[in-house]
Amino acid sequence: MIYLDNAATSFPKPENVTKKVMEILSLGIGTPGRGNHISAAKATLGVNEVRGKFRDFFNLLEDFRIIFTYSATDALNMAIKGFLNKGDHVVITHTEHNSVSRPLKAMERDGFISLDIAPCNEEGYVIIDEFKKLITDKTKLVVVNHGSNVTGAVQPIEELGQIVREKGSYLLLDAAQTAGVVPIDMRNMPIDMLVAAGHKSLYGLQGTGVLVLGERIFKLRPFREGGTGFDSQSECQPVNWPEAYESGTHNVPGIISMGEGLNFINDTGIKNIAERELSHVARLYEYLSRFDNIKIYGPAPDKPRTAVLSFNILGWEAEDVGVVLNQNYDIHTRAGLQCSPLTHQFLDTFPVGTVRVSPGYFTTEKDIDNFCNAIRRIAQVDVPVY
Ligand SMILES: Cc1ncc(COP(=O)(O)O)c(C=O)c1O
Incomplete structure (x- = not known):
């Protein structure tokens, strides 16, 4: 998991x-x-x-x-x-x-x-x-x-x-x-x-x-x-x-x-905890930015932020990505509105929402790489846009 x-x-x-x-x-x-x-x-x-x-x-x-x-x-x-x-x-x-x-x-x-x-x-x-x-x-x-x-x-x-x-x-x-x-x-x-x-x-x-x-x-x-x-x-x-x-x-x-x-x-020190978590966000951000059909929401990794990152894959419903990640890769993320409809209104992602990834202090680089590989496989699937 x-x-x-x-x-x-x-x-x-x-x-x-x-x-x-x-x-x-x-x-x-x-x-x-x-x-x-x-x-x-x-x-x-x-x-x-x-x-x-x-x-x-x-x-x-x-x-x-x-x-x-x-x-x-x-x-x-x-x-x-x-x-x-x-x-x-x-x-x-x-x-x-x-x-x-x-x-x-x-x-x-x-x-x-x-x-x-x-x-x-x-x-x-x-x-x-x-x-x-x-x-x-x-x-x-x-x-x-x-x-x-x-x-x-x-x-x-x-x-x-x-x-x-x-x-x-x-x-x-x-x-x-x-x-x-x-x-x-x-x-x-x-x-x-x-x-x-x-x-x-x-x-x-x-x-x-x-x-x-x-x-x-x-x-x-x-x-x-x-x-x-x-x-x-x-x-x-x-x-x-x-x-x-x-x-x-x-x-x-x-x-x-x-x-x-x-x-x-x-x-451990707040600074060390934040640094480790944000290094995961930087890694995620860099990888997901390589895809033309992935849109990342929110600030760049060097801006004031926490280790919460939202994105969507063009043509995919956020909830479907969450389900595939869970069922096929045993990767647990949060997809949808995340109890914050107001935020999704200004992001223009309402009512579908986004896929949210939030690594923690105990997340490893390998976890991030496995996640990125799963996203690569999902993003390569040509989903018809109706
Ligand atoms: C910004 C924010 N406020 C409030 C809450 C509510 O927290 P709790 O589940 O402890 O009630 C959350 C939980 O996700 C949150 O992210």
């Missing part, structure tokens, strides 16, 4: 992650904040330790700014629905994932907010002048996808965030594709809230995510309410951070797996 779908979820996980999760599952662990026995205490300690690791990873001062969630989607919903009030104006970009555009479109449809979408250029970068024009003094929130899960384009967040601040608004950064491969500093970058997926470049288990609340955030309505393990006599949700946002039993193996993922990233 050649796994080239790390933008969906990373595989394999680093050895220390797998080992730790197996250990927890075989030795057992309790529920954080619930029970006065040693297993519960161990779980509380384990979860809090990972919270501290995330605090350092994103360069924050306080642990309580790290909220554990069940996915990036969960965290995005929490930030969007907890922050916005009736009548607010919101700006997003044409690279957003459905986990941002769907909740906001529903709020717009219900008359709760008004929404504008900033356009992108052909490479997938936000057009700064257009972005600037859309943000007004009524704009409460701007949501930006840091790294596109379709083109790999990484947005100039310092510049965009500065514009947002100058206009008196707040920036929510969707770092689902960048946390772990692009350095992020919450205190020195103009980011107010950040969302990361635990199971992608942070190497955690599926069912994990993080919401990070920056220093300009003082208030957020809880999106989920219920048991927090303390203050149980109170009828209402506690106001303490992070407990106010973490109702329900934590995904303890998942959270601890993210902590191990952070250990791996810190030991």
Whole structure:
């Protein structure tokens, strides 16, 4: 099996992650904040330790700014629905994932907010002048996808965030594709809230995510309410951070797996991880560019980007290429719209989408070469265009 779908979820996980999760599952662990026995205490300690690791990873001062969630989607919903009030104006970009555009479109449809979408250029970068024009003094929130899960384009967040601040608004950064491969500093970058997926470049288990609340955030309505393990006599949700946002039993193996993922990233170095992944993209880009009947979307390898590459073979439906790669070559990619219809609208690939390849740190050059050989064989087939 050649796994080239790390933008969906990373595989394999680093050895220390797998080992730790197996250990927890075989030795057992309790529920954080619930029970006065040693297993519960161990779980509380384990979860809090990972919270501290995330605090350092994103360069924050306080642990309580790290909220554990069940996915990036969960965290995005929490930030969007907890922050916005009736009548607010919101700006997003044409690279957003459905986990941002769907909740906001529903709020717009219900008359709760008004929404504008900033356009992108052909490479997938936000057009700064257009972005600037859309943000007004009524704009409460701007949501930006840091790294596109379709083109790999990484947005100039310092510049965009500065514009947002100058206009008196707040920036929510969707770092689902960048946390772990692009350095992020919450205190020195103009980011107010950040969302990361635990199971992608942070190497955690599926069912994990993080919401990070920056220093300009003082208030957020809880999106989920219920048991927090303390203050149980109170009828209402506690106001303490992070407990106010973490109702329900934590995904303890998942959270601890993210902590191990952070250990791996810190030991290996973000720069080394990104360099290795981008060398695979450069190899893919060079090979696929040789074909007249292959169109590559997104920025060139030397531009700010992650290791996500989209392409189409003329005459082939993207989904069909994905199926042939899987069935005949055991190569796993992601074909279609990748949950980002807005991106495919500006790429002019809607509704068919693209074939997306996303190598990871553990991908080898041989995997890339085998993939290229499979594409050569598929691209040589003369498909009738109807
Ligand atoms: C840019 C982006 N945002 C959000 C998500 C949603 O992540 P999750 O599956 O953890 O909810 C993804 C997942 O593919 C993504 O690529």
